Amino acid sequence: MKFSKKRKLILDFILNNDKHLTADSIYLELKKDNPELSLGTVYRNLAQLSENELIKKISLNGQIDVFDKNLEKHGHLICDLCNSINDIDISPLEETIKKMSEKNNVSMTNYELTLHGVCKICENEIKE
Amino acid sequence: MKFSKKRKLILDFILNNDKHLTADSIYLELKKDNPELSLGTVYRNLAQLSENELIKKISLNGQIDVFDKNLEKHGHLICDLCNSINDIDISPLEETIKKMSEKNNVSMTNYELTLHGVCKICENEIKE
DNA sequence: ATAGGTGCAAAGTCTTTGCGCTTAA
DNA sequence: TTAAGCGCAAAGACTTTGCACCTAT
Numbered sequence: 586m587k588f589s590k591k592r593k594l595i596l597d598f599i600l601n602n603d604k605h606l607t608a609d610s611i612y613l614e615l616k617k618d619n620p621e622l623s624l625g626t627v628y629r630n631l632a633q634l635s636e637n638e639l640i641k642k643i644s645l646n647g648q649i650d651v652f653d654k655n656l657e658k659h660g661h662l663i664c665d666l667c668n669s670i671n672d673i674d675i676s677p678l679e680e681t682i683k684k685m686s687e688k689n690n691v692s693m694t695n696y697e698l699t700l701h702g703v704c705k706i707c708e709n710e711i712k713e
Numbered sequence: 714m715k716f717s718k719k720r721k722l723i724l725d726f727i728l729n730n731d732k733h734l735t736a737d738s739i740y741l742e743l744k745k746d747n748p749e750l751s752l753g754t755v756y757r758n759l760a761q762l763s764e765n766e767l768i769k770k771i772s773l774n775g776q777i778d779v780f781d782k783n784l785e786k787h788g789h790l791i792c793d794l795c796n797s798i799n800d801i802d803i804s805p806l807e808e809t810i811k812k813m814s815e816k817n818n819v820s821m822t823n824y825e826l827t828l829h830g831v832c833k834i835c836e837n838e839i840k841e
Numbered sequence: 842a843t844a845g846g847t848g849c850a851a852a853g854t855c856t857t858t859g860c861g862c863t864t865a866a
Numbered sequence: 867t868t869a870a871g872c873g874c875a876a877a878g879a880c881t882t883t884g885c886a887c888c889t890a891t
Contacts, residue, residue: 587890589846608881623848628881630846645772649880665822673817681805686828689801693830694793700814702821715865715870736856751873756856758871777855 586637594619595630599640605651605661605670645670645699660697664704671704714765722747723758727768733779733789733798773798773827788826794835801828 635642660675686693763770788803814821
């Protein structure tokens, strides 16, 4: 994989960002300082970078794909109110899920867990 | 909610089918005997029926939504080879997930678990 | 030198929607 | 009767792709 200027730009942006980013949000943000950047390039790079496991592609609630710098196995919490996405540790489930796949007689290659609820920030706003 | 002929047609088809169906597959299948059926109607009915909890909308791996007659809480196994979707029992995780949401300090409303791997049928084909 | 990357715009896929007609309750 | 549903076709949202030019290696 070649490391073009655009590719570095996109990768750095993701690595230096704590949010879960959509292709479009990356495009819009980077376009501010790089007006010639095209959305197609962003999509092509996100595909390339996630194939090469430098970032992680997450298909959560259908609609929009989101990209994550956290390559570790983890779950997501999507807030019902603000739609924010937060990573959660799912190591406590690891064992049970493995057993489950054995019980179902399947050789598991991967799994995804997504919780829906109200995030801490929104919870606090309600209390006020 | 009114129970029009088309709505009954679509609901019955889902309830009498064991597969996880996409809007398009429902449309194509029903159109055979109901040539005037339109895809918009299928989408509108699927939305309506799942809002009223007669069927369940499942957004799995991003792209396409799928509809399920199984209203019980359950997980899904998507086969890496044939892309089939099978329901799996996730009751063994219930407790741990609840604890996890408490630990993360969020009021959980729902969760989804999807396993990826090789289903029994494909597994057997490989062995042969 | 050249395989791979880029911008741009067109096309693709899935889903929603506006409109005038139809139908269940 | 009338709110809700329908067919149709157009539009939306997100993503991919073809092409001619450019650039990292």
